[in-house]
Amino acid sequence: xxxxxxxxxxxxxxxxxxxxxxxxxxxxxxxxxxxxxxxxxxxxxxxxxxxxxxxxxxxxxxxxxxxxxxxxxxxxxxxxxxxxxxxxxxxxxxxxxxxxxxxxxxxxxxxxxxxxxxxxxxxxxxxxxxxxxxxxxxxxxxxxxxxxxxxxxxxxxxxxxxxxxxxxxxxxxxxxxxxxx
Amino acid sequence: xxxxxxxxxxxxxxxxxxxxxxxxxxxxxxxxxxxxxxxxxxxxxxxxxxxxxxxxxxxxxxxxxxxxxxxxxxxxxxxxxxxxxxxxxxxxxxxxxxxxxxxxxxxxxxxxxxxxxxxxxxxxxxxxxxxxxxxxxxxxxxxxxxxxxxxxxxxxxxxxxxxxxxxxxxxxxxxxxxxxxxxxxxxxxxxxxxxxxxxxxxxxxxxxxxxxxxxxxxxxxxxxxxxxxxxxxxxxxxxxxxxxxxxxxxxxxxxxxxxxxxxxxxxxxxxxxxxxxxxxxxxxxxxxxxxxxxxxxxxxxxxxxxxxxxxxxxxxxxxxxxxxxxxxxxxxxxxxxxxxxxxxxxxxxxxxxxxxxxxxxxxxxxxxxxxxxxxxxxxxxxxxxxxxxxxxxxxxxxxxxxxxxxxxxxxxxxxxxxxxxxxxxxxxxxxxxxxxxxxxxxxxxxxxxxxxxxxxxxxxxxxxxxxxxxxxxxxxxxxxxxxxxxxxxxxxxxxxxxxxxxxxxxxx
Numbered sequence: 001x002x003x004x005x006x007x008x009x010x011x012x013x014x015x016x017x018x019x020x021x022x023x024x025x026x027x028x029x030x031x032x033x034x035x036x037x038x039x040x041x042x043x044x045x046x047x048x049x050x051x052x053x054x055x056x057x058x059x060x061x062x063x064x065x066x067x068x069x070x071x072x073x074x075x076x077x078x079x080x081x082x083x084x085x086x087x088x089x090x091x092x093x094x095x096x097x098x099x100x101x102x103x104x105x106x107x108x109x110x111x112x113x114x115x116x117x118x119x120x121x122x123x124x125x126x127x128x129x130x131x132x133x134x135x136x137x138x139x140x141x142x143x144x145x146x147x148x149x150x151x152x153x154x155x156x157x158x159x160x161x162x163x164x165x166x167x168x169x170x171x172x173x174x175x176x177x178x179x180x181x
Numbered sequence: 182x183x184x185x186x187x188x189x190x191x192x193x194x195x196x197x198x199x200x201x202x203x204x205x206x207x208x209x210x211x212x213x214x215x216x217x218x219x220x221x222x223x224x225x226x227x228x229x230x231x232x233x234x235x236x237x238x239x240x241x242x243x244x245x246x247x248x249x250x251x252x253x254x255x256x257x258x259x260x261x262x263x264x265x266x267x268x269x270x271x272x273x274x275x276x277x278x279x280x281x282x283x284x285x286x287x288x289x290x291x292x293x294x295x296x297x298x299x300x301x302x303x304x305x306x307x308x309x310x311x312x313x314x315x316x317x318x319x320x321x322x323x324x325x326x327x328x329x330x331x332x333x334x335x336x337x338x339x340x341x342x343x344x345x346x347x348x349x350x351x352x353x354x355x356x357x358x359x360x361x362x363x364x365x366x367x368x369x370x371x372x373x374x375x376x377x378x379x380x381x382x383x384x385x386x387x388x389x390x391x392x393x394x395x396x397x398x399x400x401x402x403x404x405x406x407x408x409x410x411x412x413x414x415x416x417x418x419x420x421x422x423x424x425x426x427x428x429x430x431x432x433x434x435x436x437x438x439x440x441x442x443x444x445x446x447x448x449x450x451x452x453x454x455x456x457x458x459x460x461x462x463x464x465x466x467x468x469x470x471x472x473x474x475x476x477x478x479x480x481x482x483x484x485x486x487x488x489x490x491x492x493x494x495x496x497x498x499x500x501x502x503x504x505x506x507x508x509x510x511x512x513x514x515x516x517x518x519x520x521x522x523x524x525x526x527x528x529x530x531x532x533x534x535x536x537x538x539x540x541x542x543x544x545x546x547x548x549x550x551x552x553x554x555x556x557x558x559x560x561x562x563x564x565x566x567x568x569x570x571x572x573x574x575x576x577x578x579x580x581x582x583x584x585x586x587x588x589x590x591x592x593x594x595x596x597x598x599x600x601x602x603x604x605x606x607x608x609x610x611x612x613x614x615x616x617x618x619x620x621x622x623x624x625x626x627x628x629x630x631x632x633x634x635x636x637x638x639x640x641x642x643x644x645x646x647x648x649x650x651x652x653x654x655x656x657x658x659x660x661x662x663x664x665x666x667x668x669x670x671x672x673x674x675x676x677x678x679x680x681x682x683x684x685x686x687x688x689x
Contacts, residue, residue: 012641126270126645128283131301133270133309135643164643 007166009033010134015160017169025094025177029170031160032087036080036105048072081106085159092174095181098122098139100156116181118142120150122174124167135164137171222651223589224256226312228303230291230322232261232279236483238507239319239344242398244273249582251275255589256650258310260303262292262324276648276655280306284324294323296622297629300331304633307335309645314589316340320347320357326364333367333603334626338592341365342372342396343382346504346525358385359611363619366610367603369592372396372585374505375526381504387610396584397530399576400510404487407516407565411491416447417557419550420493420517422486422508423500425456430499430522435461436543437499439469441550448474448554453489455480490515494557495550501541503527509536514572516565518557520549531575535568600627 005017013033020028052068055061084105091099098119101111120140126133137156143149157167227247231239247257252275263269263281271279282302287293307315315332317325320343332339341364347354365371365386371393373379383390412418419441423429434452441448452462452475459477466475481489490496496512498521505526509519513535521527522541530536539549556562598606603623608616648655 008641010641010643012638128269128280128302132305132637132642133280133302133645163641 005166005169007162010132010161010163015162015166017162017166019169019173025180027092027173027177029090029092029173030087031089031157031162031166033085033160035086036084041076044075045072048075077106080104081108088157088160090156090170090174092177094177100154102159114139114141114154118144119178120147122156122171122178124164124171125153134161135167136161137167220586220590221593222255223593224311224313224650225250225258225316225589226307226310226314226328227257227259227316227318228261228322228325228328229259229318230262230286230324231319232259233273234264234267235290238398239322241483242342242344243318244277245399245401245578246582246585247277248275249578250586251277251649251653252579253582253586254651255586256310256647256653258306258312260306260324260328262286262290272648272655276653278310278645278648282306287323291322292324292327294327296327296330297626299324299327300334300626300629301633303328303331304335304630305642307332307337308639308642311644312337314338314340314592316342316589318342319344320361321345326360329364329368330623330626331630333597334600334623334630336597336599338595338597339368340370340372340588340592341368342374343378344374344504346378346381346502347385349385359615361386363607363611363615367598367606368392369595369597370394370588372588374398375529377526377529378504394584394588396581396588397576398505398507398510399578399581400507400514401578402514402569402573405490405511405514405569406487407514407569408491409516409565411488412494413492416449417445417495417554418449418451418493419495419497420451420453420490420512421497421499422453422481422489422512423498424454425452425458425462427458428501429454429456429458430501430541431456431458431461433499433501433522433541433543433546434497435465437497437546437550438462438465438471438475440543440547441554442469442471442474444551445554450475451478451489451492452476453478453481453486486511487515490517493517495520495553497546497550498522498527499541499546500524500527506530510572510576514569516568518553518562520546520553522546532571535571600624 005019007015007017009015016032018030018032020030022028048071049068052064056064081104085102086105088102089100091101093099095116097113097115099111099113101109103109118141120142122137122139124135125138126135136158139154139156141151141154143151227243229239229243231237232243233240243259247259250257258278258280260280260282262284268281268283271281273279282299284292284299284302292299306312315328315337317329317339318341319325325341329339329341347357349355349358361382362385365388369392371382371388373382373393373395374397376395379390379393379395382388383393421434423431425431438450462475462477466472466477478489490512494517496509496515496517496519498506498509498512498519500506500522501524503525506521509521509527509530513519513531519531519536521536521538523538524541528538537549537553539545553562600623604620607620607623610616611619647653
């Protein structure tokens, strides 16, 4: 079963959270952001081309125009392939581990898996991000030698940055599973 | 929406309790439900450049005051700048939340001021913590002045505590005084630590004395108890604990040491503290061959101060300027005879029979010390325990918090000046040139705030979960949980926040 809930990210944009209960000890959370909108593509392309045209008008150098086309295409490709993330998924399986994956707009996916034995806890933390203070969900990793110490922190949903109400929901579900093992 | 969700999930207990009070509860403008029998609870943000891990009087003042205010049910957060690796959000004892904001440090642990660059971060803190009173500390702290400026732009009540005295004559004090005038002319209330300091501040910042309160500092009397067994009664020991800087009159000390050591063969000095004037004392020690009688301990940690104090019979303070001298109270609390210079606010600090006041000259200080030494030798001084019990009740942090709370209550009723009123005040108060410049800066600050509100409206800033205050989760989480999680107090490099949330949410 899956239900899409609407939340907002820290900038007030709409995001969707889907929770899938595969079984009592396996849950999947997917945060999706809206696809690249045509309007944004148009706005960016037009602004690059307008600037290029003004420069061309002043310098009368046609290389500027072809440069602008090149910049737009490469920029779009890079954005779609490396920057724009459509879905971020957190798959938590009790006693096994946590899989974090993010799929880019181009279809590329990057996935990491963290064993349960390395995980100390999943918590909501707050930090300073770009001139503001925000909440984020993160996985605390154990120090291999000393199980009480923290070795590092893995932030979750880094690109979508949901707000606290969404984080609390995910957090509670995660804790239910963590409490079982 | 999120607030409601959160309060649904986290604050059930609080809701139920508030519900039970029913008719007794009233609602303050910021939406906190409090019982009518209590005084209103405030959300206070202490701002200063100076906080732990930096050590000093202002730092411990802020910490102790905050702890006592939390005890009285207020919500307190502290904003300071990042100290090296210590940045982000941390929690101290009893859920005292500290924001270490990444602002550039310029000089002497004070941040650079450009009037604007700190606005986004401070606004974020003020909005998410639903701050109602901004309390800035220390006139040396640029961040404190910035926060006052921004808080007034955002329409929050402001309180400022001045911890130091200034001169009027040299260029730097003329400039600081001007800045202080600008900063304080529209601040709701100012707190000084002594009457001398009040006089000084009122003159420097041309303020209305009506809005300046005097609330002295305090010491924790349980930290400074006498222990005469640690003394070496075959000798007479004079203890000096201060930073070794010009302001503390270390040059006077350099004059006193040889003179008294020559007269009294059984006299020794213990000097704790570090600073640029250490060289003066080392020279004196070298010149008069006093290595066995003058011990220089170097920098002392606060917890070690008592160990040093209880070894002495006489506490000597040679400050040249002092708004309120904590050191002499600590000395007297440890049962020592106090000899001090009569400068600044020092005469107000202790009752006459507990202190010997001298003029800030070598001869006068020597006279005073000789008198006390004679008394000590004849055994006519009161026992340390008697002195301690007198001092014990003089300055307590609870009393300070009590009086500060009254200031907050008064300030909360006042209306913050709107922008036009503020501009008029600035121009009327600070002279035509500086007034106009800062009025312009105030307008720019206001426009910047509007811009920020357009980029990130207040509604998308998540309201922070309260650790202290009426809805504080810290105490409830800790009382509900029988075995307290040791993590909350342990300082792991990544901050305690995660443990708090781990602990807070798990317990439900």
